[in-house]
Structure formats: C-alpha cells, structure tokens
Amino acid sequence: MTEVRAVVATGKGAPVEVVDIRVPDPGPGEAVVRVQACGVCHTDLHYREGGINDDYPFLLGHEAAGVVEAVGDGVHDVEPGDFVVLNWRAVCGVCRACKRGRPQYCFDTHNASQPMTLTDGTPLSPALGIGAFAEKTLVHAGQCTKVDPAARAAVVGLLGCGVMAGIGAAVNTGGAGPGDTVAVIGCGGVGDGAVAGANLAGARRIIAVDTDPAKLEWAKQFGATHTVNASEADTVAAIRDLTGGFGADIVIDAVGVPATYQQAFYARDLAGTVVLVGVPTPDMKLELPLQDVFSRGGSLKSSWYGDCLPSRDFPMLTELYQQGKLPLEKFVTEEISLDQVESAFAKMHDGEVLRSVVVF
Structure with missing residues (x-):
C-alpha cells in the first residue's frame, strides 16, 4: 500500500x-x-x-x-x-x-x-x-x-484516449485511404485526431468544420486542406461545394449531437460513410427519414475508442510520431x-x- x-x-x-x-x-x-x-x-x-x-x-x-x-x-x-x-x-x-x-x-x-x-x-x-x-x-x-x-x-x-479515438475513427472505423475526401465536424482533440488520421492515411481533401476560428486554425496544423466556419455557412452546402457537389466520402461527427449527426448524414456522397465518434448524452434522440437512409446507401458507423487495438496501434503511432510523420x-x-x-x-x-x- x-x-x-x-x-x-x-x-x-x-x-x-x-x-x-x-x-x-x-x-x-x-x-x-x-x-x-x-x-x-x-x-x-x-x-x-x-x-x-x-x-x-x-x-x-x-x-x-x-x-x-x-x-x-x-x-x-x-x-x-x-x-x-x-x-x-x-x-x-x-x-x-x-x-x-x-x-x-x-x-x-x-x-x-x-x-x-x-x-x-x-x-x-x-x-x-x-x-x-x-x-x-x-x-x-x-x-x-x-x-x-x-x-x-x-x-x-x-x-x-482522445487522440487515438480520432485517429482510429478516420483510419480504423472510417477506412480513409489515398484519394478519399474526408470531412470532420468538431475540431477539438478528437476531431483534430481524425484530421491527423485522415492525413496520415493519404486523404486528398480534408475539410475541418467548427464554429470557432481558433479551432479551425488548429485543424490546419494536423492536415486540414479546407475549413468551414459553421457559424457563418451551411455545413452541408459548404462540404458539397468543396467536393464537386457530391459530398465527402467519409464524414466524421466528433461532436455527437443530433444536429451534427444529421449534417454528417447529408454531407456525405452517395454510398459514403458516416462515423460517429463524439459521445452523445442518454437523452438525445435522432430522427431521419428511413427513405433517405435507404436511398443514400453507404454505412452509418459508431467508433468505439477509434476501434483501436492498443497493442497494435500505440507502438505504431508512437513510431510515426518519432519519425515526424504524425x-x-x-x-x-x-x-x-x-x-x-x-x-x-x-x-x-x-x-x-x-x-x-x-x-x-
């Protein structure tokens, strides 16, 4: 003792x-x-x-x-x-x-x-x-x-915790890879982890969304190629404008409230992926037209701890950090x-x- x-x-x-x-x-x-x-x-x-x-x-x-x-x-x-x-x-x-x-x-x-x-x-x-x-x-x-x-x-x-949750949401859960477009809603520690993960995976366009200009500047340090101030622009329209009108291949909700989840749902391309990594509270409810869920296709995923395996991911990410790649x-x-x-x-x-x- x-x-x-x-x-x-x-x-x-x-x-x-x-x-x-x-x-x-x-x-x-x-x-x-x-x-x-x-x-x-x-x-x-x-x-x-x-x-x-x-x-x-x-x-x-x-x-x-x-x-x-x-x-x-x-x-x-x-x-x-x-x-x-x-x-x-x-x-x-x-x-x-x-x-x-x-x-x-x-x-x-x-x-x-x-x-x-x-x-x-x-x-x-x-x-x-x-x-x-x-x-x-x-x-x-x-x-x-x-x-x-x-x-x-x-x-x-x-x-x-947070950084791994974000990196894993992009890489492990979302499956981001070279050539993908990735949007991240919410740019705190978890969201910036997702930005860093998407960048590490080789995504060609990474769109960071937040209402705080300072957080959007932080996101650029981790690889965001574009930013959207959600207090000044419609998030869904802005992400579509930055992706040729189609929407992002992967949209990560690092906030975890119904409004941001709906934005993520409609800001993705057809057959795109939504990843929920922000943690909702027990009282929150989500309402989506089931027809839209069916017709848009793709995947709606939740990310637990970035779906990480610590014995595999922690040493690898530590090495990438020491190599100057993360x-x-x-x-x-x-x-x-x-x-x-x-x-x-x-x-x-x-x-x-x-x-x-x-x-x-």
Missing part, C-alpha cells in the same frame, strides 16, 4: 480537490504505474459533472503514460521499468468478439480488481478504470501498452501541475486549449 497525491471529484459540479489516496500493491493480473504525464480530457469533466454516472468520489485522469513500478502474480507482458501508455480497453481474449479475431470490439474488457481509496478507506471510482491524475495508479496489466521509452510521456500519453506534439497546448487541473477544465470548456497535460 502506497499513499500518493491525486485529483478527486467529490460531488456533482464541485471543484476537484488534490488529496492523498491509497494505492494497493498489485494483485494477480494487476500493475502499479508511476504516472509521468496525463492529459486533461473532456471525459474527466463529464465525470466531474455527473455525465457518466454518480459513483462519487471519482479519481480522475486517464490519458496517461508512465513507468511500471510493480506487477502482481500472473503478469508476463509487462515488467517493472517498462514505459507504457495506459489504455481503457484491456481485451479479455475469450469473449465472442475476441474469439472471432476482433479484439478491438472486446465486450468484456478488464480493469483492476482492487479499489484505490481515500485515506479513510472510501473506495474511489477511477475514470475509465484508470485514474491517472495521481502520482501512481493501479490498473489491470492489460491496460499497460509498451511503447518506445525514448518518446515524451506528455505527448504519447494522449494516445490513451505531429502528436501539436496537441499539447500547455504542461501543468496536478493542482492546476481545475483551471485546465475551465480553459478546456472555454476552448482556450487543445490539451493541457499534467506532468509529474
């Missing part, structure tokens, strides 16, 4: 607190990771606001990289000293998806069995089964993905300390940053 400093959300909408928590020694199948860096993601804010569930107190943070400090019995894939990026979909290997050779869709992913707690013994709910706004965290060993230790933790840790470093707007997470939430909410990263 170890005591460390960590960021905890104690109640809905309440400012987060930096407190001491207890991290157990790893049990069978578990690992303790000394966190080196952790990005501030919208999902952490959703947890604080009660948008995920009400299992307070939450141990926040999940976009993280660090070094394995200890492992429990039965752990063979990682060992103390390994530099890892943490993932929230440790595959089980035995569910029906895994047995069919589709582990990226694993229906029974793993987390650590033991709880981390407050010093009074109150169990904590770790964000996405990770809880990495902490000097150390306890995870399932399958949540540790080894990458090149020469990579910067503050950069590659972002592969743990500008992951441009996602990092600022590096902050643990006690600046609350102010980072405010900056993120106001659109002032792409990613704040806590560095230990």
Whole structure:
C-alpha cells in the first residue's frame, strides 16, 4: 500500500480537490504505474459533472503514460521499468468478439480488481478504470501498452484516449485511404485526431468544420486542406461545394449531437460513410427519414475508442510520431501541475486549449 497525491471529484459540479489516496500493491493480473504525464480530457469533466454516472468520489485522469513500478502474480507482458501508455480497453481474449479475431470490439474488457481509496478507506471510482491524475495508479496489466521509452510521456500519453479515438475513427472505423475526401465536424482533440488520421492515411481533401476560428486554425496544423466556419455557412452546402457537389466520402461527427449527426448524414456522397465518434448524452434522440437512409446507401458507423487495438496501434503511432510523420506534439497546448487541473477544465470548456497535460 502506497499513499500518493491525486485529483478527486467529490460531488456533482464541485471543484476537484488534490488529496492523498491509497494505492494497493498489485494483485494477480494487476500493475502499479508511476504516472509521468496525463492529459486533461473532456471525459474527466463529464465525470466531474455527473455525465457518466454518480459513483462519487471519482479519481480522475486517464490519458496517461508512465513507468511500471510493480506487477502482481500472473503478469508476463509487462515488467517493472517498462514505459507504457495506459489504455481503457484491456481485451479479455475469450469473449465472442475476441474469439472471432476482433479484439478491438472486446465486450468484456478488464480493469483492476482492487479499489484505490481515500485515506479513510472510501473506495474511489477511477475514470475509465484508470485514474491517472495521481502520482501512481493501479490498473489491470492489460491496460499497460509498451511503447518506445525514448518518446515524451506528455505527448504519447494522449494516445490513451482522445487522440487515438480520432485517429482510429478516420483510419480504423472510417477506412480513409489515398484519394478519399474526408470531412470532420468538431475540431477539438478528437476531431483534430481524425484530421491527423485522415492525413496520415493519404486523404486528398480534408475539410475541418467548427464554429470557432481558433479551432479551425488548429485543424490546419494536423492536415486540414479546407475549413468551414459553421457559424457563418451551411455545413452541408459548404462540404458539397468543396467536393464537386457530391459530398465527402467519409464524414466524421466528433461532436455527437443530433444536429451534427444529421449534417454528417447529408454531407456525405452517395454510398459514403458516416462515423460517429463524439459521445452523445442518454437523452438525445435522432430522427431521419428511413427513405433517405435507404436511398443514400453507404454505412452509418459508431467508433468505439477509434476501434483501436492498443497493442497494435500505440507502438505504431508512437513510431510515426518519432519519425515526424504524425505531429502528436501539436496537441499539447500547455504542461501543468496536478493542482492546476481545475483551471485546465475551465480553459478546456472555454476552448482556450487543445490539451493541457499534467506532468509529474
């Protein structure tokens, strides 16, 4: 058992607190990771606001990289000293998806069995089964993905969630490739990840859509060839104008509200693909004419974590970053300390940053 400093959300909408928590020694199948860096993601804010569930107190943070400090019995894939990026979909290997050779869709992913707690013994709910706004965290060993230790933790840790979700939405789910036209609606961390993924895949035209001019400028850094300010132009008409009147081959909705999904649906070419990677809330409803669904053909897809397989994708994307082919470093707007997470939430909410990263 170890005591460390960590960021905890104690109640809905309440400012987060930096407190001491207890991290157990790893049990069978578990690992303790000394966190080196952790990005501030919208999902952490959703947890604080009660948008995920009400299992307070939450141990926040999940976009993280660090070094394995200890492992429990039965752990063979990682060992103390390994530099890892943490993932929230440790595959089980035995569910029906895994047995069919589709582990990226694993229906029974793993987390650590033991709880981390407050010093009074109150169990904590770790964000996405990770809880990495902490000097150390306890995870399932399958949540540790080894990458090149020469990579910067503050950069590659972002592969743990939003950036991977975006890249994967374009490459894995959307199947973007050379010559394709891709439109991305919503240019925060996930949307810019999708832009970067489309660029990496060789798309010939990448259209970034947002209502914030600053975010549209950010999107250009990741490969957007055209931008559309949705507060000044009709999104569907603008995307059609930029694609010869046809619509894009792939349209990625990185916002996740009915209005942007409908825009994505009608902004794609015939037989085109819509990818939903923005996360809707439980109360949202979508209404589309079924005749339009049939007559337009193509695919309507949802992207879970960018349909990634961490053991395959994290090392590959880390290598591409180190080769200068994937500008992951441009996602990092600022590096902050643990006690600046609350102010980072405010900056993120106001659109002032792409990613704040806590560095230990």
